[in-house]
Amino acid sequence: MHTVVCVAVVFSLVSWSCLPVWSAEAVDSELVPSVLTVSSYYQGYPWADGELSGLFHRPVSGYDRHYGLLLAALSAGALAIGLVLALVWLLIRRARAREALRISEEKYRQIVETAREGIWAVDSEFRTTFVNRRMADMLGYSMEEMIGRKLDTFVLEEELGDHNSRMEERRRGKGETYERRWRRRDDKPLWTLVSATPVRDAEGRFAGSFGMITDISVHKHAEEALRVSEEQYRLLVEKAQEGICVVQQSVMRFVNPRVEELFGYTADELIGKAITGFIHPDDRQMVLGRHDRRLKGEVFPTRYPIRVIDRSNRLRWVEIESVRVEWEGKPAVMVFLNDITYKKLAEEAAAKAERLRAVTELSAGVSHNFNNLLQIIVGNASLCLMDLKSGDVLGIKNNLEQMLEAATFGTETVRRLQTFAKVRADMTQGEAAIFDVTTTVKNVAEITRPLWKTEPEKKGVQVRLKLDLQDTLQVHGKESELFEAIVNLIRNAVDAMPEGGDLEIKTCRDAEAAVIQVRDTGTGIPQGDLDQIFEPFWTTKGMGLGTGMGLAVTLAVVQRHGGSIAVESRQGGGTEFTVRLSLAHAEVGPAQQPAMIPSARILTILLIEDVLPIVTSLERICTAQGHKVLRALSGEEGLSLFAENHVDMLICDLVMPGMNGWDIGKAIVSMCQEKGIAKPPFILLTGWDGREIETQRTVESGVDALITKPVNSAVLLATVQEIADRFDLGEDGGYTSSLSNM
DSSP: OHHHHHHHHHHHHHHHHHHHHHHTTTSOTTTOTTOOOHHHHTTTOGGGSSTTHHHHSOOOOHHHHHHHHHHHHHHHHHHHHHHHHHHHHHHHHHHHHHHHHHHHHHHHHHHHHHOSSEEEEEETTOBEEEEOHHHHHHHTOOHHHHTTOBGGGGBOGGGHHHHHHHHHHHHTTOOEEEEEEEEOTTSOEEEEEEEEEEEEOTTSOEEEEEEEEEEOHHHHHHHHHHHHOHHHHHHHHTTOSSEEEEEETTEEEEEOHHHHHHHTOOHHHHTTSBGGGGBOHHHHHHHHHHHHHHHTTOOOOSEEEEEEEOTTSOEEEEEEEEEEEEETTEEEEEEEEEEOHHHHHHHHHHHHHHHHHHHHHHHHHHHHHHHHHHHHHHHHHHHHHHHHHHTOHHHHHHHHHHHHHHHHHHHHHHHHHHHHHSOOTTTTTSOOEEEEHHHHHHHHHHHTHIIIIIHHHHTTOOEEEEEEEOSOOEEEEOHHHHHHHHHHHHHHHHHTOTTOEEEEEEEEEETTEEEEEEEEOSSOOOGGGTTTTTSTTOOSSOTTSOOSOHHHHHHHHHHHTTOEEEEEEOTTSOEEEEEEEEBOOSOOOOOOOOOOOOOSSOOEEEEEOSOHHHHHHHHHHHHHTTOEEEEESSHHHHHHHHHHSOOSEEEEESOOSSSOHHHHHHHHHHHHHHHTOOOOOEEEEESSOGGGSOHHHHHHTTOOEEEESSOOHHHHHHHHHHHHHHHTOSTTTTOOOOGGGO
């Protein structure tokens, strides 16, 4: 378009400039009487009277007249076309510029309107051309009042020298981030953090500056007030949205009203108290360690999350930021607390969704394994019936042993799945213990078989698992949490190998640390993403393929156990995660199956269970040891039998229609209290993971022992014997607790 316009304009100008020469004698004098002749037009030019005069002083023919008219018309047309094309070109450019400007303005208008920082733009003379509402509110003006005012009119007088120096730097094209105090409308200073960038026009000339301004008044005022007096500090921070307290030698010396709201105590109740009393026990050692080391001058991340307990014994998440200060001439720490409980709840909800998604994936493979186990059980049961007819006792024994082995393997699979599926019910109330990391890794490898074997094989790819495990690597913590963390690492590794590959898991000892390494040969992680992979909700898997919480949960688990996690990756060359945990030194022996020891105590046991085959099998196990069994198929029937008979012990199922195990236990406690007799021991049977049972409910319901289904005869009888010995029941103990004796 540019070329066409230029050619048209040039042609028209050239033609127009020659028009008088061609038309002077070619145009009929009757038509254009005022047109100059060639000789008169060029009169005075040196070449017009010399040797070239004949060229111009020649007879004019009819052809010349027509040719001149034609050229005149063409030149006028070319000029008109050029002007039209130029006008069209300008209109198109203007329309495109308007559309681009509209899109750009809409995009940045949304950003500016929702920004929490102040935004300030000035021209080359540092006059305000734009501020957003946040910036105007920070200074106490309206946006209209600030437009057109020079930047230095908002600067405190004592800072004008530094301000002018920085503006010269801006003219030279240098951007920077610095602190600046501004004068508010009420003449009070406003502490801000300014991030300024110079703006240049199309020719590269300085056209102004653009800045993002963050209000840091609370922090600055607090630090300054501490150096002046405690009273001034209170006045400045009492309206702060952040909790602010001063801690000296682990004791709170000052708190603002927000801290009072956060913990539910008054300032008088908090000041002088040890801050450790409000920190969750699992976070206490970490916070104290950082506090002491910071006072010694060591550098740590200044902002991190912890858990605290308020007056109502509720757990709250706060993000704390601390700085070293002087308080009454002695070292202290000023702590800023920001309540992030709702944020953490959102993260927990996402982590729960991630965990349930993984459980769904695992369940598909587990169902396949269970079908195989059921085939073993059904097949051997059929063989038992056949061998029973033929009298093959040895064959029956072998078949029963295979059935028991298959059922035991299925039981362990269910427990592994329960361990992973539970939404960390024991996070705040469970007890940490010493466990073997290598055993945990073996269990994870088995439970995740659907992820690295079954599902890939359905897609026609192969993931080869390689285990290199060192025995007996004991650590202290919560096995269920570490179990989940390793599952997350394995899932990530499998997801990174859509075409298959090698998955290697290794455990080893390194000095005083237990090391877990998970390596894959997958696509790898771009170097630019490595710093973000542990951030909550960060994912590259796309919508619906992940919540972005897997690695965030893993990092949190490892840190709660006092460990560290590192990652090495090369795009296209696989990824390796390395987890390091401190070793524990107490011995952990292998789990022992209790032996079937004949009972020396004969008991009357009330058995309450709503599934008849289970009642029958449990009754046969107990009567085989000489115990007398009263059986009930409902809670109501069980309470009736308890009221009418002598009962030494109760064994009750947890989940039943009508009255459940908790209700029955409470009713037994109430009945015994009303009659003033001792409550007999109460054993609760549950198909759920016993570690999820709430301690408070077991106390209220009078539960003395828990047995997780499925239970074999040895475990059941050993528990009954242990309870009988503990309470001195049966023939030798003379224990009488039933209502029938009243």
